[in-house]
Amino acid sequence: xxxxxxxxxxxxxxxxxxxxxxxxxxxxxxxxxxxxxxxxxxxxxxxxxxxxxxxxxxxxxxxxxxxxxxxxxxxxxxxxxxxxxxxxxxxxxxxxxxxxxxxxxxxxxxxxxxxxxxxxxxxxxxxxxxxxxxxxxxxxxxxxxxxxxxxxxxxxxxxxxxxxxxxxxxxxxxxxxxxxxxxxxxxxxxxxxxxxxxxxxxxxxxxxxxxxxxxxxxxxxxxxxxxxxxxxxxxxxxxxxxxxxxx
Ligand SMILES: O=C(O)CCC(=O)C(=O)O
Numbered sequence: 001x002x003x004x005x006x007x008x009x010x011x012x013x014x015x016x017x018x019x020x021x022x023x024x025x026x027x028x029x030x031x032x033x034x035x036x037x038x039x040x041x042x043x044x045x046x047x048x049x050x051x052x053x054x055x056x057x058x059x060x061x062x063x064x065x066x067x068x069x070x071x072x073x074x075x076x077x078x079x080x081x082x083x084x085x086x087x088x089x090x091x092x093x094x095x096x097x098x099x100x101x102x103x104x105x106x107x108x109x110x111x112x113x114x115x116x117x118x119x120x121x122x123x124x125x126x127x128x129x130x131x132x133x134x135x136x137x138x139x140x141x142x143x144x145x146x147x148x149x150x151x152x153x154x155x156x157x158x159x160x161x162x163x164x165x166x167x168x169x170x171x172x173x174x175x176x177x178x179x180x181x182x183x184x185x186x187x188x189x190x191x192x193x194x195x196x197x198x199x200x201x202x203x204x205x206x207x208x209x210x211x212x213x214x215x216x217x218x219x220x221x222x223x224x225x226x227x228x229x230x231x232x233x234x235x236x237x238x239x240x241x242x243x244x245x246x247x
């Protein structure tokens with residue numbers, strides 16, 4: 001992760017990482033999706049999707065932004081067709097709603113070390129051009145005190161404002177964002193289908209999802225993938241490292 005990327009994450013709460021997936025990876029995954037049933041977590045759709053659990057280009061970001069105990073909390077896919085309606089803006093440390101309490105949504109930077117609660121890595125298997133819709137966010141809102149001041153009509157995309165953005169992505173790009181950021185899904189207006197795979201990570205001690213991974217659902221896992229799919233705990237965890245042969 002470069003110093004500039006760190007600056008952007010701290011400033012805006014999200015980051016577009018260009019060209020993460022190769023042409024071959026994109027074609028292979030799109031073919032499996034074309035011929036498959038698209039149900040359940042994508043990490044179980046076969047080898048190329050399993051590799052995304054600890055993709056070598058993404059793992060350094062996870063370790064730097066969440067810490068070496070990082071675990072995969074849950075994963076799912078979003079498919080949207082022209083006219084699909086999306087979902088309103090949400091997120092922020094309290095979910096941005098009166099009475100909200102999203103304990104796993106947080107962002108901190110202390111002495112130059114960034115740490116987050118639940119974070120998302122979105123792999124884009126289709127482009128989202130300006131105005132296409134899909135992922136949208138309020139840059140910088142991961143540090144906002146006034147989350148509940150967001151007007152409802154902005155939350156539901158009924159009024160456009162300069163502070164809600166829909167980041168442009170090309171096929172193979174990744175969007176990183178912290179769930180402490182206000183974000184949501186704009187209605188999809190492009191002719192092509194939106195195809196996004198969301199892999200959501202938490203620090204090792206915490207969980208958002210109430211369902212944990214069952215290692216028996218996967219044919220073969222590396223030692224590192226087994227560690228990253230482990231249920232939350234503080235004790236008894238090995239650190240995730242970039243070394244392929246270790247956890
Ligand atoms: O990618 C998107 O459309 C936003 C997903 C979302 O709202 C979430 O991760 O909570």
